[in-house]
Amino acid sequence: MTTARVPREVFAMQRLGWLLGIGLVLAVGWLILGCGGGRVPVTSAGDVDEHVIVHPVPEGSRGCTISTSDPETYALAGWKLPSGGLTYRVNPAKVPVPRGYTLKADQIIAAIKDSFATWSEANPALKLTYGGTTRARAGRLDGVNAISWQRLQAGALAVTYVWVSRITGRVVEADTAFNSLYLWYDFAIPDGYTADTYCPDRPTAYDIRNIATHEFGHWIGLADLYNESDKDATMFGYGDVQEVKKRTLATGDREGALTVTP
């Protein structure tokens, strides 16, 4: 939606303090646990820009619509993944589901893995590796590429944070937070339908795969599209309840994924 850049001077000062703290925690953790699996090195303070991409809940929700077009558009965010890719971790706790429905942790993890895999299938050079579960929360430059559900401001559906090295233009860390103020679900697509041709009747909830696939497009370096003619693209900036069509990439999404080869 909008990319907010924290003023560099303020951010650099804040970051210096907690980077030192994080560095200490990681160093102690390394000594105690004897491993640092799934962690990416934290780039030194002053070299990293934080990009915060906020997706609002739709105003005057139109509900689910199916795909009626195959947009050929994409937009670049300005960064790329590191050539070795990223290892992500999922925090499957606190996912609010509609009353009468359940989602097990394994289903949530599978939904996230499949959403990343959609991009890796479009371009195998985009290495996005599952590193297990985590108790980390999204939104902190802590060495964990975390996907979590947490209470965000009302009106924000999901927020993706991307930290980018100012020197290399590569992603240092990325996190996605889904707002636990809203209901989420993993809709099944019935036989005879695809994600592009199906709209579930119930329950009223946001499809994890639909929103996650969009968010992870930001991780790899794609930006939002806002023209109404791009409404059927995964990177279209608006999503809605029960919508599932963003699970599958449009031609432009696929071309974008090939363009951001690390």
Ligand SMILES: [Zn+2]
């Ligand atoms: Zn977006």
